[in-house]
Amino acid sequence: MPSKIGRREFLQTMVGGGVLLGTTSALGAGARQKPLLLISPGCRRSKVRIGKVYLGRPHAHWPTPQLDLNAERRKYELEFARMAKEFSDVEFVVNELVTSPEQARRLKERLSQADGILLIHLSMGIGNMLREVLGVGRPTILFAAPYSGHEWTWFGRLMKQKEGALLDCLLTSDYNQLAAAIRPFRAVHHLREAKILNVTRRELPTGYVKEVKEKFGTEIVRIGRERMLEAYQAIPEAEARAETKRWMEGAEKIVEPPEEEVFRSCKLALAMQKVLDEENATLITIDCYGTMWRQLPAYPCIGHARLNNLGLAGICESDLQACMTFILLQSISGKPGFVNDPTVDVSRNAIILAHCVGTPKMDGLEGEAAPYRLRSVMERQEGATCQVMMRLGQPVTSAMLIGTDLLVYFTGEIIETPDLPRGCRTKITVKVDGDIEKLWQNWTDGLHRVTCYGDLTKDLRRLCRFKGIKMVNEA
DSSP: OOSSOOHHHHHHTEETTEEEEOOBOSSSSSOBOOOEEESBTTBOSOOEEEEEEEEOOTTOSSSOTTOOHHHHHHHHHHHHHHTGGGGTTEEEEEEEEEOSHHHHHHTHHHHTTSSEEEEEEOSSOOHHHHHHHHTTOSOEEEEEOTTSOSTHHHHHHHHHSGGGTTEEEEEOSOTTHHHHHHHHHHHHHHHHHOEEEEEOSSOOOHHHHHHHHHHHOOEEEEEOHHHHHHHHHHSOHHHHHHHHHHHHHHOSEEOSOOHHHHHHHHHHHHHHHHHHHHHTOSEEEEOTTTTTTTTSSSOSHHHHHHHHHTTSEEEETTOHHHHHHHHHHHHHHSSOOEEEEEEEEGGGTEEEEEESOOOTTTTOTTSOOOOEEEEEETTTTEEEEEEEOOOTTOEEEEEEEETTTEEEEEEEEEEEOOOSSSSOSEEEEEEESSOHHHHHHHOOSOSOEEEEESOOHHHHHHHHHHHTOEEEEOO
16 A cells, blocks of 8 residues: 555445545654554444435426436446545445436335435426425525526525525536535535544533534543553554654754654553544543643643544544534534634734644655654643644634534635744645624634634535524624
8 A cells, every 4th residue: 555545545445334545644754653443534333314305207398308317327327436536535336327306205215214315317307206305304405507407596595484494505507516415415424434532630521512412423432541541551662662753853943852752652642542443433622721731741742633634533621512513614614623722903904723642644644744843832831842844825714613503714825824923833824715804703602613714605605504503704
């Protein structure tokens, strides 16, 4: 297997419901990490279940009475085959051509088992078939290319009605959008399959944990200090030394931390993955500034960055809302998020996003790692972390899922990566799409936001529609 692997190739190597991936950290001299059992970034349990239904009526006037529905379906199937790597984590539990409401009715039970339903509009006259499918009550996206029919004239009204509450539409000739249609379904699936480990001595917020489980299916479990120490002691020194070498050789520069500090951090990083593997979880967060401060052999910063690089997740400070937001963004984009503490620069219509955990692989598994330096944690002047230089000109989305019913967000572009001894180690200055004055005046519910590469607005809007989440642009 090559030492570098893209997300598409990563997904293509699926074996029996999971991927056995021998990959590198993309940080050092090409040495290999332990294999991971993943289906796609952020998911290790099962594939996304999609019902794919073609809707058409024989001899309909549009696009032409001579349309061969089976030939049209085959044309689309060729497009799915062309994009097979984009669907490698998908199981099509239904793949049928429906030409009557009765046929649609017979599919309801099978469709009810799907995470989402993808409808493909072939001809005019599909209204009653569409209503039968919507009666299943699953998130549904309808793909309608030009000339498919005149029904688009009432899709908008239907989406505003109760029966269309879980419907969204893609009216486009761009067949690549068939892959985009799957993204919100992938997020629904990942959230349901996710398991968050919270390393803390605090009791879990039972109300929030219950609400998250009921709405999304996400499980949140508390892990004690003793469990982490046991895992740390179980890591062979040779493996920890090899991991240390990868991080040190991959760095542009090693500024503050001595090698033994990096070694302890890397040994803890391997222990964090060990606990995730044992729990069949994908995300770990540690109460590093609270009950776990100086209670573990090292700071978890390198461990968080390493997990983020590998398609898993490590989150700072036991921030459970940031954990949920990270899962949401990662499942839609296939890329990790950057948890951050913002500060505002109105003179540049910009916000500076800073944290001491920087992730080199912000482009995800298919991308090159950004340059980084090994530094101490700025606020504590101790420990080891990586200061990452993200890409200038990169569009980003910054968001936070507040509770279970509100997603606040803004978008912008990275215009600077400040390198100065203030704030946290990794910093990006983001020129905001919108009004920075409105952004800071509308700010609510704490400091942290989670920032991901790309403008994810459309995908987030569809997910929020399907999950009953109010989406608010803070800028």
